[in-house]
Amino acid sequence: MTNTKFAALALVATLSAAGSASAAGTDSVVGKWRTPSKHGVVEIAKCGASLCGRLVDSDHIRTNPELQDVNNKNTAQRSRRLKGLQILGGFKASGSQWDGGTIYNPEDGGTYKATITPAGADTLKLKGCIVWPLCKTQTWTRIR
Numbered sequence: 411m412t413n414t415k416f417a418a419l420a421l422v423a424t425l426s427a428a429g430s431a432s433a434a435g436t437d438s439v440v441g442k443w444r445t446p447s448k449h450g451v452v453e454i455a456k457c458g459a460s461l462c463g464r465l466v467d468s469d470h471i472r473t474n475p476e477l478q479d480v481n482n483k484n485t486a487q488r489s490r491r492l493k494g495l496q497i498l499g500g501f502k503a504s505g506s507q508w509d510g511g512t513i514y515n516p517e518d519g520g521t522y523k524a525t526i527t528p529a530g531a532d533t534l535k536l537k538g539c540i541v542w543p544l545c546k547t548q549t550w551t552r553i554r
Contacts, residue, residue, distance in 0.1 A: 440456060452498065511526070
């Protein structure tokens with residue numbers, strides 16, 4: 411085998427391994443996460459090729475498990491129960507993060523563009539934006 415062919419094969423193998431490691435690293439976001447506001451718990455799962463997340467618990471849900479989505483801007487959706495409501499969706503793997511998704515905030519009824527970035531084995535940085543640069547970043551902690 412010539413040096414050129416060997417170098418080309420080595421490059422392909424290296425790039426393939428790097429791509430696999432990056433994709434595998436994004437699996438680390440699957441699980442239950444505690445949000446900083448009102449002791450919320452969001453369960454993130456794979457939904458096809460993307461990620462989604464459901465609100466599974468919070469201080470308000472523990473007080474009233476039948477709590478509804480009363481702040482939703484769409485009046486037809488205000489009778490939805492908050493427990494189990496999908497609040498994250500549409501995230502696609504992009505290097506070491508997930509982006510292109512949205513987060514729904516039941517406290518104000520708004521849906522925002524968002525990015526999820528792992529920041530260690532038990533920490534996520536979730537950045538939501540009305541429009542750039544009007545963004546807010548929260549730190550979510552894994553529940554074990």
